[in-house]
Amino acid sequence: MDELTKQYFIDVFGSLPRCGPGSVETTRRAYSCLKDVPANPKILDIGVGIGISTIELAKISKGTIFAIDIIPEYLKRLKEKMDDEDVQNITTLLMSMDDITFPEDTFDIIWSEGSVFIIGIERGLKNWKDFLKSGGYLAFSDMIWFNRNAPRALKEYIDTEYEGLPKMLDNGQILNLIKKHGYKLVAYFKLDEKRDWWDNFYIPLEKSIPYFRNKYKDNKKYLDMLELNVKEIENFRKYSDFYGYMFYILQKK
Numbered sequence: 001m002d003e004l005t006k007q008y009f010i011d012v013f014g015s016l017p018r019c020g021p022g023s024v025e026t027t028r029r030a031y032s033c034l035k036d037v038p039a040n041p042k043i044l045d046i047g048v049g050i051g052i053s054t055i056e057l058a059k060i061s062k063g064t065i066f067a068i069d070i071i072p073e074y075l076k077r078l079k080e081k082m083d084d085e086d087v088q089n090i091t092t093l094l095m096s097m098d099d100i101t102f103p104e105d106t107f108d109i110i111w112s113e114g115s116v117f118i119i120g121i122e123r124g125l126k127n128w129k130d131f132l133k134s135g136g137y138l139a140f141s142d143m144i145w146f147n148r149n150a151p152r153a154l155k156e157y158i159d160t161e162y163e164g165l166p167k168m169l170d171n172g173q174i175l176n177l178i179k180k181h182g183y184k185l186v187a188y189f190k191l192d193e194k195r196d197w198w199d200n201f202y203i204p205l206e207k208s209i210p211y212f213r214n215k216y217k218d219n220k221k222y223l224d225m226l227e228l229n230v231k232e233i234e235n236f237r238k239y240s241d242f243y244g245y246m247f248y249i250l251q252k253k
Helices: 003-015 024-032 050-059 072-085 120-129 153-160 172-182 193-215 222-237
Strands: 043-044 064-069 090-094 107-112 132-145 183-192 245-253
Touching: 003 072, 003 193, 003 222, 024 050, 024 132, 024 193, 024 245, 043 050, 050 064, 050 072, 050 090, 050 107, 064 072, 064 193, 107 120, 120 132, 120 172, 132 172, 153 222, 172 183, 172 245, 193 222, 193 245
Parallel strands: 043 064, 043 107, 064 090, 107 132
Antiparallel strands: 132 245, 183 245
């Protein structure tokens, strides 16, 4: 990610309640699928953004959390949120999900809400497994195809969005990858469209568009990026039957 694009993400998504789809309820539901977790689990939270789910994970797990991201401004917001809510069991680290420097067999849980798309699910399943203890859990959410018989306009838009990134997969492909890389599938579920997408992400983003159009009126690159976000919202409004987020909970065998 170049510096101009990174700054756009800091400005626009860093100003929102969340950097992507999700909710406190969804984090709790996913965590409830984990059984026989140690009393003080050691957790790696990958690609945390501003850390809303990280805060909730810290509260419900009572564990020791290492929260990593490549954008320092996001981690700064997470630290502010930790102070506001008096959450002490999170350590923030400026670290790439593709260059994790912890020893193998370190974590009871690896958590990643809405960030694995950056390196792709297969690479995440393969690379992150080494850092899990035997019997440890990997929980992640990602956008997938629910129905590949999508309108051409939507397919072209998704191809544009994922340009330079691993292709978006469907549920069958993901289940095959889980098996291929030696995990046990514990549970999976679809994120709630109203709460996780609209209430917590797209409505706040949509409300911010006029402000950023004015702020970026002399910056064509940022205006073009902003219009892509407008298109993103429009597509989800029309085509959400065809794609959305799924949460997967796996266990290392």
